[in-house]
Amino acid sequence: MSVFNRTNLLILVIAAVGAGAGFLAGGWLRPAPPQYAAPHALKVGDASTPVALPDLDGKPQSFEQWRGKLVLVNFWASWCGPCREEMPLLDRSQRRYAGQGLQIVGVAADTPEATQTFLKEYPVAYPILVDDPARGSDVALDYGNLRGVLPFTVLIGRDGRILAQRAGNFSEAALDAWLAPHI
CATH class of the missing domain: 1.20.5 (Single alpha-helices involved in coiled-coils or other helix-helix interfaces)
Structure with a gap:
């Protein structure tokens, strides 16, 4: 058969x-991967917009206070594995490049409580601001993170213009190469 x-x-x-x-x-x-709508999302070459976010004590801090410095803004969250891996590198880089005018600023896309709990265990020496999702805004989106990826990093020049944007975490060599033309 x-x-x-x-x-x-x-x-x-x-x-x-x-x-x-x-x-x-x-x-x-x-469906296509999400592309978030941000009619005024900043791009490389744009002037950064005024931002005031609370620090860990709840006091509003503006990006403008670092005008004249090269500012690396790193958007992260306590629950983001690649963000957690990258933070010690950013901490070392802040100490390494501070004398050359670099200021790293972390922006936690998290609750203040989760951010403070995380930083007690993994402290960093650079300023941390909190962009709590419960506020209803998303500063990372305004600064060009149209895919909603964390970590997301923006480099703001001494003149306040966006020099570079990057989704994903850095290796030490990649961060050094990214900063080199601007230091």
């Missing part, structure tokens, strides 16, 4: 065609 008679072959062909059609339809119907 033959394993592949006409009926079995027909069932196999129909199954294969159905699977292929399902695969193609899935590709067409799958």
Whole structure:
């Protein structure tokens, strides 16, 4: 008795065609990765906008206080693994490049409580501001993070213009290369 008679072959062909059609339809119907709407999202070359976010004591701090310095703004969250891995590198880089006018500023996309708890265990020597999602705004989005990726880093020049934007965490070599043209 033959394993592949006409009926079995027909069932196999129909199954294969159905699977292929399902695969193609899935590709067409799958939603695109989110691109967040930010009509005024900053791009490289744009002047940074005035931002005031609370520090760990709840006092509003403005990016403007660092005008005249090269400011690396790192958007992160306590629950973000790559962010946590990157913070010791940023801390070392703050000490290493401070004399050359670099100021690193961390912006936690987190609650104040989660941020403070995290920083008690993993302290850093650079300023941390809090952009609590419960506030209803997203400063990282305003600064060009249209994919909602963390960490997201923005380099603001001494004149207040956006010099560079980067999604994802840095290695030491990548950070040094990213900063080199501006230090």
